[in-house]
Amino acid sequence: MSVRELVVLGTASQVPTRQRNHNGYVLLWDGEGILFDPGEGTQRQMLHTSVAAHDLTRICLTHFHGDHTLGLPGVIQHMSLDGVPHEVTAHYPASGQAYFERLRHATPFHDTVALRQAPVTGPGVIAGGEREPEVPFTLEARELSHRIDAFGYRLTEPDTRRMLPEKLAERGISGPDVGLLQRSGELRGVRLEEVSEPREGQRFAFVMDTRLCDGVYELAQGCDMLVIEATFLHADAELAEVSGHLTAFQAGRVAAEAGVRHLVLTHFSQRYQDTALFAAEARAAGFEGTLTAAQDLTRVPVPKRR
Numbered sequence: 470m471s472v473r474e475l476v477v478l479g480t481a482s483q484v485p486t487r488q489r490n491h492n493g494y495v496l497l498w499d500g501e502g503i504l505f506d507p508g509e510g511t512q513r514q515m516l517h518t519s520v521a522a523h524d525l526t527r528i529c530l531t532h533f534h535g536d537h538t539l540g541l542p543g544v545i546q547h548m549s550l551d552g553v554p555h556e557v558t559a560h561y562p563a564s565g566q567a568y569f570e571r572l573r574h575a576t577p578f579h580d581t582v583a584l585r586q587a588p589v590t591g592p593g594v595i596a597g598g599e600r601e602p603e604v605p606f607t608l609e610a611r612e613l614s615h616r617i618d619a620f621g622y623r624l625t626e627p628d629t630r631r632m633l634p635e636k637l638a639e640r641g642i643s644g645p646d647v648g649l650l651q652r653s654g655e656l657r658g659v660r661l662e663e664v665s666e667p668r669e670g671q672r673f674a675f676v677m678d679t680r681l682c683d684g685v686y687e688l689a690q691g692c693d694m695l696v697i698e699a700t701f702l703h704a705d706a707e708l709a710e711v712s713g714h715l716t717a718f719q720a721g722r723v724a725a726e727a728g729v730r731h732l733v734l735t736h737f738s739q740r741y742q743d744t745a746l747f748a749a750e751a752r753a754a755g756f757e758g759t760l761t762a763a764q765d766l767t768r769v770p771v772p773k774r775r
Contacts (some may be wrong), residue, residue: 511540613679626670721751
């Protein structure tokens with residue numbers, strides 16, 4: 470059975486706290502496991518979930534600040550130790566290639582993992598589509614506005630069509646013939662459009678460490694799930710701007726304007742203890758969809774298809 474859910478490994482920003490580990494998120498998407506921004510302690514946090522090294526197929530780094538990357542050496546060495554047999558693709562800002570190499574080979578180890586490096590040089594499709602037709606989605610990157618080069622990521626499932634049982638029955642199409650009609654587009658004079666309706670593919674976006682910018686809105690637009698940093702509360706909006714971060718109010722406003730279905734707030738500053746305050750601010754900004762102020766080691770299902 471296919472699984473689509475976000476596994477939250479850590480929710481802290483800058484430094485961990487007693488309640489929050491450094492960043493780390495795994496998106497389980499059918500057969501793919503995409504690890505986003507593995508901060509310190511990521512492999513240990515994975516041990517507290519059902520996510521194993523074998524589940525990881527991609528690694529996406531938004532930028533090279535330590536709270537988003539210092540767990541990478543341990544994860545890579547863990548994959549080698551466990552003998553992960555499949556190729557794992559790593560996406561990261563190309564300007565940080567030297568940092569990636571240092572993290573990749575931070576200590577000596579028996580390196581067996583097939584890690585394909587796919588640095589991001591600019592906005593656009595970085596996986597799937599025409600470049601990787603075997604991948605069942607497209608993965609895009611958009612530039613963010615932080616103190617160093619940073620990118621956000623957006624996963625988009627292709628649009629399909631939903632079959633309408635009553636229309637199929639009216640035209641006497643059932644069983645294996647349904648599959649034939651879906652593949653060929655026409656069967657015995659019946660066109661696919663006559664017995665089905667459009668069905669939007671699901672959309673997921675991951676936005677970390679950024680001020681408000683065009684990239685944030687482009688990534689969030691129409692998402693079923695948006696995972697977005699909310700480092701500060703609105704009272705500290707000036708500090709957020711200076712340090713290159715968002716407030717919970719700004720994140721909520723983005724989600725409301727972009728038509729997001731499920732908003733996941735994370736990357737909370739250590740100065741705040743009560744994450745309910747972040748959720749309240751996002752609501753005050755006008756977001757009315759499903760809202761989660763993330764906690765370590767929780768699992769958040771991607772909303773069911775429309």
